[in-house]
Amino acid sequence: MSRLVAVSNRLPLGDNPSGGLVVALEDALRSSGGLWVGFSGEQVDNPADDLTWHPGASFERASFDLSRRDYQDYYLGYSNSVLWPLCHGRADLVRIEPAHLEGYRRVNARIAELLVPHLKPDDRIWVQDYHLFGLAAELRRRGVEGPIGHFLHIPFPGPGDCAALPNPAELFDWLSHYDLLGFQAHRDLSNFTESARQLVEADQTEHCHFRLCGRTVRAGVFPIGIDAAAFMELARHAPDEDEMRFLTGAQMMIGVDRLDYSKGIPQRFRAFQLLLEKIPDLHEKIVFLQIAPPTREEVEAYRDIREETEHLAGRINGQFATINWTPIRFIHRPIPRNVLAGLYRQGRIGLVTPLADGMNLVAKEYVAAQDEDDPGVLILSRFAGAAETMDRALIINPHDPWELAGAMAQAMRMSREERRSRHADLLAGVVERDVGWWSRTYLDALAAGSGG
Numbered sequence: 001m002s003r004l005v006a007v008s009n010r011l012p013l014g015d016n017p018s019g020g021l022v023v024a025l026e027d028a029l030r031s032s033g034g035l036w037v038g039f040s041g042e043q044v045d046n047p048a049d050d051l052t053w054h055p056g057a058s059f060e061r062a063s064f065d066l067s068r069r070d071y072q073d074y075y076l077g078y079s080n081s082v083l084w085p086l087c088h089g090r091a092d093l094v095r096i097e098p099a100h101l102e103g104y105r106r107v108n109a110r111i112a113e114l115l116v117p118h119l120k121p122d123d124r125i126w127v128q129d130y131h132l133f134g135l136a137a138e139l140r141r142r143g144v145e146g147p148i149g150h151f152l153h154i155p156f157p158g159p160g161d162c163a164a165l166p167n168p169a170e171l172f173d174w175l176s177h178y179d180l181l182g183f184q185a186h187r188d189l190s191n192f193t194e195s196a197r198q199l200v201e202a203d204q205t206e207h208c209h210f211r212l213c214g215r216t217v218r219a220g221v222f223p224i225g226i227d228a229a230a231f232m233e234l235a236r237h238a239p240d241e242d243e244m245r246f247l248t249g250a251q252m253m254i255g256v257d258r259l260d261y262s263k264g265i266p267q268r269f270r271a272f273q274l275l276l277e278k279i280p281d282l283h284e285k286i287v288f289l290q291i292a293p294p295t296r297e298e299v300e301a302y303r304d305i306r307e308e309t310e311h312l313a314g315r316i317n318g319q320f321a322t323i324n325w326t327p328i329r330f331i332h333r334p335i336p337r338n339v340l341a342g343l344y345r346q347g348r349i350g351l352v353t354p355l356a357d358g359m360n361l362v363a364k365e366y367v368a369a370q371d372e373d374d375p376g377v378l379i380l381s382r383f384a385g386a387a388e389t390m391d392r393a394l395i396i397n398p399h400d401p402w403e404l405a406g407a408m409a410q411a412m413r414m415s416r417e418e419r420r421s422r423h424a425d426l427l428a429g430v431v432e433r434d435v436g437w438w439s440r441t442y443l444d445a446l447a448a449g450s451g452g
């Protein structure tokens, strides 16, 4: 069996990963073995010209450092101030700087340069996410001929958003050097097809085969999952939380998201406010716990979302709190994964309301963590990739506070019988399409196209 080489922006070296990609890829590599290459997280003056190896995991890990300028241009700049907002339908937040695109090209080329000496001829290379769209082109330029696949964890933009890129044709040229493009949802595959057709030379030759910028590429939908069995175990044995004292008999609604403007946190706070205004009977009977660890705080849009959320939580608590009851608990730091699993299990409602999201693993974790005999209710945005398969959740439009508040009320009232029936269907899907299924189906498809 040839070796799997996964490349992503970030190589997790510490504890408590709180990003979806890291959590999923770690699960996948633990079962298949292989090599994972990524950024160490260290910004230095003079980055070394070879990879640094990190023993101690069940797979090989190797990292590279970035210069401050590369971090600024490639990571904060082009990746997170152009590609991320654009892929999440926020062209208004895009900040275009020629130096950032230059830095993105430079870092993709440098990673290829560092990787090539360590590759074996029959390696399968699996490139992750939007930071590294340009990597296959750089590897091919250096003579790599084996299979190279890409998986995009976030949504693919439609033609309108793609047109807001400084150089849309370059994105498709980068993509054309891969053998297989993997997307989270059918929505993304059709955006890719439509955008490619409108913006560059592209044709669908047969099912899932494209002629793109003069090359042949395959594309498919591979919805990512979680390690369901392990997460169910974790939740079942989660520590009995002293911290739960804050509930004082109330039911808990829980949200867990990196504090990102794509996650719809202010919208859900406003819907909760509306719920409390319209149904005073729920006062002191429901507590909303929002866990939102900080992320990318060097980018202005992330400082703005932090301010907006803190302000809203304060205002709503000021409006409704009593001596015994604080309606919103807003926690702005990461918490350990086993504690998180226990909190999900206690949550009568799991609130997942992004305005745009590739998949959303929190929706799947929440379902896996429930007590099957007395499960909670998942409220899920129609704009999460997860909504394509998790249709037994209460599916809502996060922009509509009336609909969202209505779903919260419905979940509070829902009979145990209905909760169990919805949950059983959701859990079956989460278990069947777990993270192992995701990496196997993707890697089988990659091998199928390369005669391997």
Ligand code: GDG
Binding pocket: 016, 017, 018, 019, 020, 021, 023, 024, 153, 154, 224, 256, 257, 258, 291, 293, 333, 334, 335, 336, 337, 340, 357, 358, 359, 360, 361, 362, 363, 365
């Ligand atoms: C990207 C795409 C796609 C969060 N807070 C804490 C914590 N987390 C963990 C969650 C979950 C992960 O982080 C978040 O994953 P999501 O999928 O919800 O979202 P993104 O980080 O935006 O991930 C997304 C994903 O990639 C995978 O393809 O689903 O659409 O945007 O696992 O549990 N973990 C701990 N403490 C926290 O405070 N331990």
